[in-house]
Amino acid sequence: MNNIEFTKLQDRFLSHEARSLYLFFIRPRAERGLYSAPLGEMIMALQNNSPVCPFNASPQICLQLIQELMHCGLMAPASDTERAHGKEYRLPLVEAEMTALPALPFAMHSAWRPSAAFAQTALLAGLDSADFSDQELRAFVSYWQGRPEKRNQHAWERAFAQRLSKNREARVRPQQTPASQAVGTAARVSGVAEGYVPRAIPLPPHKD
The missing domain is CATH 1.10.10 (Arc Repressor Mutant, subunit A)
Known part of the structure; x- marks a missing residue:
């Protein structure tokens, strides 16, 4: 505000x-x-x-x-x-x-919030929406608060959008199940992997 x-x-x-x-x-x-x-x-x-x-x-x-x-x-x-x-x-x-966004850089503070321009910033960062939870905002602010780095409002919003994008990717990344891990381990131990085709060993020429 x-x-x-x-x-x-x-x-x-x-x-x-x-x-x-x-x-x-x-x-x-x-x-x-x-x-x-x-x-x-x-x-x-x-x-x-x-x-x-x-x-x-x-x-x-x-x-x-x-x-x-x-x-x-x-x-x-x-x-x-x-x-x-x-x-x-x-x-x-x-x-x-929003018109005055390119202002002087400032350090992160506890009252920081994204501006109304964040919707466009989130879109450019590859996010489907500009929605975020209070927990995500607090985590971002607490991470940067007290650090010496200074950015203007737009730069902070871009960093926040990038953080949200990484969090979303981490949540949707498929997790390997214990069953699939066991199958993979057994395949490595036996030396047989999916798609493995054994090589034919050439036989010596037959002598009469």
């Missing part, structure tokens, strides 16, 4: 529910290249059973919260071209951050 977003979220005319919707639903989805807000998912994200401040979300309330966010400039309607590509809205302040 950039400083302009942080300032906008402190607007006194913005409800706590609208802030929560942006921080915990709209913004994280944008980081994965998703610019849609399914009502059912919004309701699940906002619903809570807190004994102090319970909140029961509804489709009407969710739409009103979206209007709040648009009114303060955190969200904006998508253009016709963007809608044709599945984009329901824009995040103007996130777009401003």
Whole structure:
């Protein structure tokens, strides 16, 4: 999140529910290249059973919260071209951050997160999607945090995408089963391998 977003979220005319919707639903989805807000998912994200401040979300309330966010400039309607590509809205302040990505290098820190541009970076790294788990993000941050290396935001995102790509490859790589290992060992011991064709030994010429 950039400083302009942080300032906008402190607007006194913005409800706590609208802030929560942006921080915990709209913004994280944008980081994965998703610019849609399914009502059912919004309701699940906002619903809570807190004994102090319970909140029961509804489709009407969710739409009103979206209007709040648009009114303060955190969200904006998508253009016709963007809608044709599945984009329901824009995040103007996130777009401003993406334009400013080639900034000064910085060391990794605990609050680091990929920007909305990460979806494109993940695609270029060969990933099917820009999805990642909190555990994967924490592992990456903890590995680099405290090290002297500095990179700009785009370079850190590229390194993170490469790490995710390696992790995905390691998970899908076929593992050799114990049975196949036993067969391979037996074949090596006996000197007989799959596809082995014994060589014919030439016989000496017959003498009368």
